[in-house]
Amino acid sequence: MKPPKFAYLRPQTLAEAVKALHAADGDGKVIAGGQSLIPMLNFRLLNPGVLIDINRIAELDFVRVRADGGLDIGALTRHHTLETADIVRERFPVLHAAMQHVAHLAIRNRGTIGGSITHADPAAELPLMMVLLDAQISLVSSRGARELEAQEFFLGPLTSAVEEDEIVTQIRLPGLPQGAGWAFEEVARRSGDFALAAVGVVLHVDAGRVVEARVGVMGVGDVAQRMFEAETILFGQTCDESTLDDAVASVRAGVEPSTDLHASADYRRHLVGVLVRRALKDAWNRATGALHAGN
């Protein structure tokens, strides 16, 4: 299918893009990698009067190290950059690992972090990474700038908090504790497909006990979500089998998967528990040195 007719603008600066989006008065759409937007146009699910192409805006394309060891990532950063950049691999190996599962190389060459999180697919890896890594997301419009926590950014399936006149500019990832263990686990029917379910874990262990646990899941609800009850169960523990049993049971009780063509809700609920157990074991082993932290 072909997209409906639209006007096309290619601003060179962020200020020009903000102005163009404001002028479109609700009838404009930002286009970044186009990997989700173009299919939606082709299927006539959207019918914007004007596309505002942000690909020439160099000020949106960066990955910078922060003083706290974290990263500031421009909205136009391509998936392939996140997959291959050494500073991402060193500082956020869990993000580096997750990026290997995003679609196929041709799509990762074009797709952007800003586009993926704005699109807010419930089975996409980057929204999961945002909630796992406590990202802060910066937006700008002609009304001014604002910043949202990842927890308030994802509102529902294919629905983010980005207003029709707003542009995502930057994603801030606060630094992780030194030596934190991590793991990413995903099951998809074929390599590159959207996930049936996936799990990200970060564990900070001190003196043989978990002092901070983060457990994020996706594919098993309307949005990627943190499993706060499981995190509380893990706090102060050693990831022994009984603690893992309790954490897994809590995750299975806390998700609301749906049945679709690819898998039943029961299967997804079972699967996410299996993935949480695997991920917690790996993260624990990395944090305690049983697995090399960079592996």
Ligand SMILES: Cc1cc2nc3c(=O)[nH]c(=O)nc-3n(C[C@H](O)[C@H](O)[C@H](O)COP(=O)(O)OP(=O)(O)OC[C@H]3O[C@@H](n4cnc5c(N)ncnc54)[C@H](O)[C@@H]3O)c2cc1C
């Ligand atoms: C065959 C196929 C398989 C895929 N598999 C996966 C997968 O396994 N995992 C996965 O995570 N993704 C997958 N994707 C999606 C891919 O990652 C997309 O690149 C991503 O979802 C959208 O990024 P984009 O830069 O292409 O955004 P676009 O398609 O350009 O835009 C998507 C939406 O975001 C808006 N937007 C874009 N940038 C901004 C911005 N800076 N500010 C405000 N609004 C903005 C657009 O207006 C649009 O509404 C797949 C895509 C395809 C075609």
